[in-house]
Amino acid sequence: MSAQGPTGSGFPEEGPLHRESSVLVLDVLDRIPSGYELQGLSKPSMYLVRARIDDETVSSPGEDVETSSGSIGPLSEIRFKDLTVESSNNLNEAVMESINSDPERHLGFYNRANNLSLKYHAFQLLPGIGNSKAIQMVKERGGSGWSSFEQIDKSCGIESVKLLAERYLGEMKDPSESPSLLELLVRSEI
Numbered sequence: 001m002s003a004q005g006p007t008g009s010g011f012p013e014e015g016p017l018h019r020e021s022s023v024l025v026l027d028v029l030d031r032i033p034s035g036y037e038l039q040g041l042s043k044p045s046m047y048l049v050r051a052r053i054d055d056e057t058v059s060s061p062g063e064d065v066e067t068s069s070g071s072i073g074p075l076s077e078i079r080f081k082d083l084t085v086e087s088s089n090n091l092n093e094a095v096m097e098s099i100n101s102d103p104e105r106h107l108g109f110y111n112r113a114n115n116l117s118l119k120y121h122a123f124q125l126l127p128g129i130g131n132s133k134a135i136q137m138v139k140e141r142g143g144s145g146w147s148s149f150e151q152i153d154k155s156c157g158i159e160s161v162k163l164l165a166e167r168y169l170g171e172m173k174d175p176s177e178s179p180s181l182l183e184l185l186v187r188s189e190i
Contacts, residue, residue: 016047017042019044019045020042020043020045020049020067020075021066021067022042022043022064022065022066023038023041023043023049023051023065023072024042024043024097024098025038025040025063026061026083026091026094027083027084028053028058028060029084031052035052036052036058037051037052037053038058038065039078039083040087041091041095043098043101044098044105045187046095046098046172046187047077048077048080048091049075050075050078051073051076052072053071053073057071058071058072061086062090062094080172081173091169091172092165092169095168095169096161096162096165099168100161103149106149106161106164107148107149109122109164109181110137110141110152110160111141119131121134121138123138126163126166126167127163127170129158137158140155149161164181168182168186
C-alpha cells in the first residue's frame, strides 16, 4: 500500500479524513490493470470517500472496513455526482446504519434543536416537517428530551432516523445547503 500516517491508519494525519475509523462499502469497482477501488461512506463523520484495494478481501457493499486494517489505501473524498449507480442505491441504507450505530451524536439534534428565527424552527430543516409539526415536536420533547429514536417516533409519529438520513443525503447532494447538519452535528469537533 501507500505511505501510512503516524497512527498506521493508511492516510496522512491531515485534513478531515484523518479521524475516520472505518468505511461502509457502497460499491467495489474493478480498475484494470491496477486492482480495485471502493466507494464508501466514512465513519464516524459520514464523508463520501474512495480508496484503492489491492486485493479482493473487500468485496461486497454493506461491509464495514476498518481504516487501520491494511485492506484499503488512503481515503479521498468523492462528490455525490461521481458515485456509481450502485453506490447511490446503497447510500441511504449506509447513512441510516451510520446514524443507528452512533445514536448519541444524532439524537443531539432532536434534543437540542431550537428556533432558528422567530418563524423557523430547526426541526423544519427535516423533510416534510412544517411549522405546526415542529411546534408539536417541541411540546412532546419537553424539558428532559428523548433517550432513543424509538421514543421520538412514538411520541411524534415520525421516522426520526429516516428524516435525518434524508436531510444528510440532501446535504451530500448539494454541499451548499445551509445550515449543514452534517457539519454541525457529525463533523464538528465539539
